[in-house]
Amino acid sequence: MSTTPSRRPLALVTGASAGIGYELALLFARNGYDLVATGRSDKIHQVTADLEQNGAQAIPVQADLADYQGVEDVWQAVERTGRPLEAAVLNAGRSLGGAFLDTNLDEELSVLSLNVTSVVHLAKRVARHMADRRRGRILITSSISALTPTPYETIYGPSRAFTFMFAESLRHELKEHGVSVTALLPGATDSQFHSRAGMDNTSLGPGAKKNSRVEVARQGFEALMAGKDHVVGGDRATKRTALINHVLPEPVKAARQARLTKPHA
Numbered sequence: 615m616s617t618t619p620s621r622r623p624l625a626l627v628t629g630a631s632a633g634i635g636y637e638l639a640l641l642f643a644r645n646g647y648d649l650v651a652t653g654r655s656d657k658i659h660q661v662t663a664d665l666e667q668n669g670a671q672a673i674p675v676q677a678d679l680a681d682y683q684g685v686e687d688v689w690q691a692v693e694r695t696g697r698p699l700e701a702a703v704l705n706a707g708r709s710l711g712g713a714f715l716d717t718n719l720d721e722e723l724s725v726l727s728l729n730v731t732s733v734v735h736l737a738k739r740v741a742r743h744m745a746d747r748r749r750g751r752i753l754i755t756s757s758i759s760a761l762t763p764t765p766y767e768t769i770y771g772p773s774r775a776f777t778f779m780f781a782e783s784l785r786h787e788l789k790e791h792g793v794s795v796t797a798l799l800p801g802a803t804d805s806q807f808h809s810r811a812g813m814d815n816t817s818l819g820p821g822a823k824k825n826s827r828v829e830v831a832r833q834g835f836e837a838l839m840a841g842k843d844h845v846v847g848g849d850r851a852t853k854r855t856a857l858i859n860h861v862l863p864e865p866v867k868a869a870r871q872a873r874l875t876k877p878h879a
């Protein structure tokens with residue numbers, strides 16, 4: 615990273631080493647922001663080179679956000695800049711496929727630590743920092759899985775339902791403090807997400823039609839900048855599914871979802 619003091623606003627993006635978060639980080643760089651960019655793997659160090667090629671000063675943080683100290687490490691990296699944080703994207707997350715009777719409890723608790731606990735933990739630090747300055751924007755990645763039961767990803771959908779309603783609740787509280795909160799609800803998107811969840815042997819495995827992560831990130835970025843409460847990320851069919859999910863009975867949605875997520879025999 616260059617040591618020249620920067621006048622660009624600062625953004626934090628978690629899960630910036632791959633997928634939707636990587637594309638979001640690139641959008642911030644191209645739109646004049648410097649970045650604190652986080653990932654679990656050492657890929658985050660290559661990513662910061664990409665961000666710098668797009669004009670940003672970028673600080674990489676390699677940290678496991680399923681771990682309390684990992685979240686603190688990320689926040690300390692932001693504080694060490696001594697700069698106000700203008701935007702924060704709480705995006706890192708993962709799923710775990712398979713039948714609940716077969717899946718490993720420790721892995722499930724780790725998914726909840728990442729998808730739920732780390733979002734609350736980091737939001738606590740970010741919200742206080744932004745409210746003190748009466749400005750800032752927060753984007754929280756949820757999923758259209760927040761709107762349906764998700765058999766064979768049994769804890770994933772509920773974890774994203776938490777982040778969706780957490781974002782909407784926080785938005786209401788922070789409005790009077792000059793801070794806006796937006797939720798991004800992607801449909802199935804082309805990233806490593808399903809493969810990492812062990813879902814290659816499902817109808818969401820390789821070859822399945824998915825939304826472009828570039829397009830989903832663009833929709834999230836634009837909704838954040840427009841101060842919207844939430845946006846569904848994806849094509850028309852994805853947005854239609856999200857709308858229908860508001861009226862279909864839960865058992866009908868559960869059966870539809872299971873056709874996509876049940877491991878093939």
Ligand SMILES: NC(=O)c1ccc[n+]([C@@H]2O[C@H](COP(=O)([O-])OP(=O)(O)OC[C@H]3O[C@@H](n4cnc5c(N)ncnc54)[C@H](OP(=O)(O)O)[C@@H]3O)[C@@H](O)[C@H]2O)c1
Nearest residue numbers: 629631632633634653654655679707757802803805806807
């Ligand atoms: N793809 C979809 O179909 C889809 C649909 C709806 C919602 N989403 C949501 O979108 C978000 C991003 O997913 P994606 O599709 O971009 O997935 P992805 O390609 O697998 O990227 C996930 C990102 O999160 C990071 N990450 C994973 N576990 C972590 C941990 N324990 N600690 C810190 N960072 C961790 C990864 O870091 P490393 O790469 O360095 O390990 C990576 O940067 C997630 O919150 C997911 O729930 C995805």
